[in-house]
Amino acid sequence: MARHAFESAADPTLSPREKLSLVLRFLFLAPPQILLNVTRCYTLALLRGIPLRYFARCALNRFALSLPSRLIQGLLPSTSTAYARWIHVRTKQARKRSTASLADQYANTQLKCDIEPLSDGKSSLLWVGDRTQATKFVYFFHGGGYTVPISPGHLEWCLRAYVAAAASAGGESVAVAVLQYSLCPPAAYPTQLQQAAAGLAHLFESGIRPRDLVVGGDSAGGNLTAQLLGYVLHPHPDVPKITLREPLAGVFAVSPWVSARTDWPSFRTNGSIDMLSPSFLGPAIEKLLGGGASNYEVEKREGKGWAMPADVDTEAWFEGLHGIVKSMYITVGGQEVFLDQCVHFAEAIRRGNPGLDVRFEVVGHEAHDWIMLEGGDMEDGDAMRRMRAWVAGAFWGQD
Template identity: 30%
Template sequence: MSSSKLSHQAALAQMSLTEKLAFTPKLLSVVTQTILALIGAPFRDRSTTPSTIKRHVMYTAVRALVDTLTPHQNQYRAPHTDDIYAAYCKIHKLTPESEILQDGTRAHWIGPRNAKKIILYLHGGGYVIPAEPYSFAYLHTLRESLRDSVPAEEIPSVLFLSYDLAPGAQFPRQLIQASALLTHIVTNLRIDLSSIILAGDSAGGNLSLALLSHLAHPHPAVPAVPLPAGAKFLGAILISPWSDFSTSNPGYALNARKDELTPAFLVKCSTSFLGTPYPHAVDANTNYTQPALAEAEWWDGIPVDDILITGGEDEILIDGVKAVAARLSKGRNGVQLLAAKDEAHEGPLLATLLAEPELGASADMIKSWVKSRLNRFTLFPMKNKAALFPYFSSRSSSDNGSPLAGLQSRAYGRLTSLTPLRNQSTSGQKTEPEPRTEP
């Protein structure tokens, strides 16, 4: 049994009698709120709610669920990550295959274990909820979508970390597990860092940034990862990374009814994860746990050049997403930010959950970005180093030679902010980038 499953069971054993007795009434409350949302959907204010009835009802249900339940209750109602992986393999008639570390930590394979390149994936859930089925479904879809343009032997397999959950396991336990898994990959599996894409969503994006911080500034409580001098990841993907634990940013009020997350839920998550009361005091761990608060210089030594950050303009975390992108982009040309119009938190994963026919602009960009890393060509040719995503300018895609010409017509209308260096609002007015230092 994995470390995370043992931790999960121990946490459930600590669930109080009051929490157990309140569980069913809380679920009934969630059902009631969902039904009311469905009834009122045709009459909702479309300027402050999701664009479709399906999203409106689903996001209302999720908000009610995470807001109402305690972390222990959320873990009680959700199958464990290991069980979700087993179910995924059964659906796709695959043989489950996992890496098991010395402390019992497990990481699960999506794709062949002997792949030349891998995506090291860290899942979301506020550090308190196991991986959801749609996480595995989205990653499966991403791998399958590469087959039309990437040689089979170059399609990366995913190694999906099953980390221990809070409040039973608090920082830096999850960072210790991610660090140990990376050590296992480069030492025992003998996969070079240059063949690894680091990726994560939400809390997994937070953990990805913590791992990058640890590699540049080893945390005293976390074993160091033995990397060759100058080694760098093939790239990093951060999907709606949870970057700032404050709930006072403008997006929280602006997108309160457009997103599936709530401030109350995130406070429960950060409190469970850190083990300190909210608001959390700045301390020696803050740069590892709240990456948007770290100064730009903190990121100078991280072992990755190319980073894709995606977020939704309709998510309450969007300010933190943009802030960490701005920090990372200082003195680094390979950072690309996409803030997609009409997308909430974790847009590609939610679209997978809702079985939408198109997964959205973020999913399109992630797919194209991964292809560019695998095919070893420059995704967006840059004549001006300060201008990322030039093919979204007034010139046609044929003028600038973008390999993503087909994407422009599908995605342009859904994008509102493409890069921390040059933002475009819904009205089309551009804001000047803050000064940056060229390397």
């Protein structure tokens, strides 16, 4: 079963011409483009009086995301392969550390590879934490524009913010189910929603109660979170219906991608300092949603916001969310292109659900997805600590 899950998410095989193109891009395009990106990011950070840390990473990621999606997927390991490698490397690292953090202690003694294939044969749940012993659960969707596999930073985030954080919660334990979903291309909307819904149904069928479950993700994973919420409120014709018998413990969205528009003002103000740019998002939108006759365009004209809820009447679309979620955490960086759409998204949810506990943060010095970058550096930074505090409140009333 696990072998099938690995094979179904195999890396694309690049042709000799594609391999040559990749080499030429790194030899001739990468140096000047990365230098330009670093210069822009650092100059703007200095002018805006914000710390420089991670902005070099923004510049590198900006170049990497400018590559065609097929080259990115051919260069990087698939999500399931990246997960297995991370488990192996992380346990070895933990054993070598003389002063172990809670995350290191867990990785050294309990971290193991655990993959549950889902019914479509193309998606899986990749577990971080022991699902057989856990009393609380997180259902996690990774970002990457639906074209990039998971990164070690995502998995370290899950370990540090959720699994290791449970050590201070009176003996309770947390396990994270990371959805390995199909990437674009060839998969397109609503494939990922179908897989996310199937994973949610599987968790409920395994005995997990909504009150013990937090759902969320970053960037495209934040989009998939919003898709899933919209689907629970408004059943999708192409996705089997799920009815919650009680509200979820919580939902989080980090730098969520909730609009297909690239004309929000923050695209102009932050387009040269953030890791994301219209040159990446334009092709990603086309691959995910298709052209003018796509399901997305039809749904948008009808006011249905499954795919991109900030492109319809967001307040009306999410009215009633307080009945299916107890607590919500939305965070966005003040230096990212998604700033305006995230503000619109959070404020619309608040207006439409006055009884819902919504924590919304605009963090001035951060750009896109800072918590993932902290995870990549294996550190408990400010974004990681804020997430840990929120999830403790959602699960155990601590904050």
